[in-house]
Amino acid sequence: MxxxxxxxxxxxxxxxxxxxxxxxxxxxxxxxxxxxxxxxxxxxxxxxxxxxxxxxxxxxxxxxxxxxxxxxxxxxxxxxxxxxxxxxxxxxxxxxxxxxxxxxxxxxxxxxxxxxxDYGGPLFLMPGLNRDGGWGLHIEGPSTMFGSVLNYVTLRLLGEGPNDGEGAMEKGRDWILNHGGATMITSWGKMWLSVLGVFEWSGNNPMPPEMWLLPYLLPVHPVEIETIVFPLCRKDVVSLPDGLSAYVLLIWEEEDLYYPHPLVQDVLWALLDKAAEPVLMHWPGKKLREKALCTAMEHIHYEDENTRYLCIGPVNKGYNGSQLWDTAFAVQAIISTNLVEEYSPTLKKAHAFVKNSQNGDGGFATYELTRSYSWLELINPAETFGDIVIDYPYVECTSAAIQALTSFKKLYPGHRSEEIDSCIKKATMFIESIQEKDGSWLFASFIAWDIYYEERAINQNFQKKTVLKVNINCMKCKKELVKTVGKIEGIDQIAINSEKGTMIVVGIVDPVVLVNKLRKAGKVAEFISVGPYKKEDVETEKPKNHHNFPSCCKQCEVVAIGFPSYYQDLGPCSIL
Structure with a gap:
């Protein structure tokens, strides 16, 4: 057991x-x-x-x-x-x-x-087989080639046969093949398939280790970038393993391309592959390559040894849970009940855990400062995620820092008052600078902090709402959707919850006008007939690129539109 x-x-x-x-x-x-x-x-x-x-x-x-x-x-x-x-x-x-x-x-x-x-959210390798046979990026997510291929390969390595698992393996394999095959996986997945010998290394984007030899003052030095993806280097495969097709004969499609390459990145990969790699693989460039590989390996050992193999905890050890976070919230909840004396043993054990989790300098683990420029997103190789090359400032984090500093200032008004006042002032100016015209804040985070704004919108007058069901996977699509809907007369407020894939539009707006405008822009795939409005009231012919949102991003689309003012008994999200 x-x-x-x-x-x-x-x-x-x-x-x-x-x-x-x-x-x-x-x-x-x-x-x-x-x-x-x-x-x-x-x-x-x-x-x-x-x-x-x-x-x-x-x-x-x-x-x-x-x-x-x-x-x-x-x-x-x-x-x-x-x-x-x-x-x-x-x-x-x-x-x-x-x-x-x-x-x-x-x-x-x-x-x-x-x-x-179980930290069972963003776990790429956790069991979560969907009805269609595939796996998503997380247990609640729709099937993706990235999640499906990695989970399928993992199960095979663990001993599952091609037809085991009461049909699960067959369904998973069918989903992968029906969506173009494992070659449609993103760059992270291609790297793992190459390690296993089932995909040619030449199918990966070239990541030259020579970048580690650049001067530190350059904004493109890896130290200035979120090193979620460490430069991938390899030795040549001696022969093509059995069962592999020649890389040059593969037919490529776009299945998991949530964050499409801009033109500048395509040019960069081509130059590195066709010009830089041949030079660096032969003398005298090979000497530089050997030195760069040694430097890259030293950096790997530095991070492992200095952190006792914890590395960047939220990334490298993301599967290990959120123990300190959960314990802190539990303590706050117990204290708020005014039953502290009765549950003091529970609180004492929790306090000991928090105290023993504190860093040597007195702080607790967080993430990092914005270390470089946003234009570095042009060379983001992830394909699965957008806006990850550097970390960005957010309303929620900035607001929390202001609250903490304000509370500290009340307790210790004489301690570094000028620095604290300056910090609070700059943080306040940042929050004011990104406020919307209607007084709200959008895009607090590309993950979860935007939930508040959806709930705020839902609490408005129910009769004034229109709900769009949206599959949003990148910031570019989110911005374009808001831009398109924001031009429609009568809309007062827009809020998006990326996790639930919903968009709340608050305002007195003619649903037919909204549907027509979005459909002409190629952004609505399906119309839900509700209330007095029929499908005949809107354009029924779907544009050829209706599944693309925007035209360069296959995975983001508005899949349905509805009007919950006619579903008061079911609740605002029941039609989704």
Whole structure:
């Protein structure tokens, strides 16, 4: 049986500064004995997850919760409080309900003080087979060639046969083949396929290690760029492995190209491949290549050894969870209940975990400053993600910094007051500079910070809303959509939630006008007939490039449009 081990060390290859706290690994224990009732409960949980895996894609860590419930039993389970609509909510009822929740939450706390959990969002290699047979970038995402190929190859390496998995392998393979084959994967995926010997190295973008030999003052030096993708270097493959097609004979399509190459990048790759590589692979250029490879390898060792192989935690170790973050939020929630005394053991363990997770200089891990210029996005090789070459300032982060500095200033008004005032002033000017004309802020983050603005829009007058269902994968498409919709008369506010793929348009706007304008621009693939409006009220002929949004980006599209003012009983997102 599988069991979760917490803060386990004992391996001579493992290094730690905090006794391995926060480390969580699953281990198969063949000697673990369970009662028939426990085995039945686990089997029921597995079957229930399999049955509902397309509706609830997260496992909810049920096996872990069963394990912790056994290790940390609640001494007394308080009775559940249920109130009828006519009954008054009393302080006693609220307190009892809070205690029930905190009792359970304390029981699933690990002995080192943190709350373990599956960081099951942006995990490219986590199980998450969709109905169509493919895998997405995360467990809730639509199928992509990147996720499907990597997961399929991983399962084959783990021993699954071509037709195993109760049809899962066959469905996955069919999805890949029906979308052009594994050669349609993005550059990151091509690199892994090349490592495995099933794709030619010449199919990868050239990443010259000589960049590490450039002067540090140049903005294109790797030290100025987010090194998510370290320069890829290789030795020549002696022969073409069996089963491979010649690279020059492949027919190329665009399947996972979320972030298309600009012309300048195509020219750059061609120059590096046709001009620079031949020179650097032969004497005397080969001497420079050998030196560059040694320098690149030294940088890899520097980062590994100096960080005890943690590297850039959110990237290199992104699969390992968000222990400190979760624990900090849990502490805030428990303290806000005013039940601190009763749950002091839970808080003490959490405090010890937070204290032992603190860096030596007194700070906690964050990301980085904006180190170079935005035009470096022109050489972004990722293809899967946009706006990643450098880090950018965001409203949410800037606002949090202002709040922290303001609170600190009240407590210690005499400490470095000029520097703090200057920092707050510049941060305030930044927030004001990116404010929209209607007073809102858009594009707070390309991941999740824009959720607030959608919720803010939803809370407006329900009758004034139009909802677009949007598949947005890059900032360019998001900006173009806002630009197109923003020109339509009658719209007061626009908010986008990239994670849910929804766009909220607040304002009194004629739906027919909105549909026609978007359809003429080639940005609506399907019209949902709702209310008094029929499909005949709008142009029914779809433009040839209706699936492209914008015309250069295949994966971003407005897939539906609807008017939730006619669905008040179902809620604003029910038609999506």
């Amino acid at each position: 599988w069991r979760l081990k917490i803060a386990a060390g004992g391996n001579p290859w493992l290094g730690t500064n905090n006794d391995h706290i926060g480390r969580q690994i699953w281990e198969f224990d063949p000697k673990l004995t369970l009662s028939p009732e426990e085995i039945s409960e686990i089997e029921n949980a597995r079957q229930n997850f399999t049955k509902n895996r397309f509706q609830c894609k997260h496992s909810a860590d049920l096996i872990m919760r069963m394990q912790f419930e056994k290790e940390n039993p609640v001494s007394e389970v308080l009775p559940q409080v249920k109130l009828k609509e006519s009954e008054k909510v009393t302080e006693e009822a609220v307190t009892t309900t809070l205690k029930r929740g905190l009792d359970y939450y304390s029981s699933i706390q690990a002995h080192d003080g943190h709350w373990p959990g």
